Amino acid sequence: MPTSTYLSNPVVTVNSIDLSDQCTAATFTQRYDQLESTAFGDTARKYVAGLGNHEITLSFYMSYATSETFATLENIVGGTVTVIVKPAVGADSATNPGFTLTGTLLPELPVINATMGELSTIDVTFVGGVYSKDVTP
Amino acid sequence: MKYRIVSPRVGTPGEIYEPEIWVNLGALLDGGFIEPVDKKPAPDKPAKAKVSKKAAPDATSAQE
Numbered sequence: 583m584p585t586s587t588y589l590s591n592p593v594v595t596v597n598s599i600d601l602s603d604q605c606t607a608a609t610f611t612q613r614y615d616q617l618e619s620t621a622f623g624d625t626a627r628k629y630v631a632g633l634g635n636h637e638i639t640l641s642f643y644m645s646y647a648t649s650e651t652f653a654t655l656e657n658i659v660g661g662t663v664t665v666i667v668k669p670a671v672g673a674d675s676a677t678n679p680g681f682t683l684t685g686t687l688l689p690e691l692p693v694i695n696a697t698m699g700e701l702s703t704i705d706v707t708f709v710g711g712v713y714s715k716d717v718t719p
Numbered sequence: 720m721k722y723r724i725v726s727p728r729v730g731t732p733g734e735i736y737e738p739e740i741w742v743n744l745g746a747l748l749d750g751g752f753i754e755p756v757d758k759k760p761a762p763d764k765p766a767k768a769k770v771s772k773k774a775a776p777d778a779t780s781a782q783e
Contacts, residue, residue, distance in 0.1 A: 599747070648726075662743075
């Protein structure tokens with residue numbers, strides 16, 4: 583049984599623009615390249631961490647209105663920005679860390695993803711960048 | 720240069736925006752999220768030259 587409950591209601595900031603109210607899913611993966619270091623004499627494969635290769639995948643409702651999803655993302659696709667995702671509203675702290683990817687690239691942007699009778703949504707993935715965790719209020 | 724917040728997604732509209740060093744200002748300006756507080760004329764644009772009341776000598780007639 584879980585000892586603490588986490589209501590999935592994170593704050594998502596892209597290039598200092600708060601897009602939380604358009605975001606429905608966020609996955610921030612801290613990852614390092616996996617370099618094999620197995621050698622003669624080993625009886626199992628061994629690996630060491632290589633370069634950081636982090637990524638963030640965000641799901642947004644698509645909106646072409648002023649200051650909304652498209653206006654935010656169309657000016658940064660193909661460029662690097664800083665994306666911050668934290669578990670809840672409020673200041674950064676040890677229990678509400680601001681997970682940050684600095685200098686991350688948005689390589690592609692689906693400009694239309696429309697289905698009859700459904701709200702339009704898009705998934706975007708930011709790749710690369712330097713990972714950090716801010717716990718300072 | 721100072722910037723003013725336009726969109727509530729960045730902060731309180733009307734307040735001065737102090738960008739962090741990592742912020743892509745071009746994207747914020749292009750998207751209309753912020754605007755410059757004081758728009759100064761471009762430095763490479765020279766002031767409009769005064770037109771002399773005296774007419775310049777006609778080049779074609781001078782050649783003849």
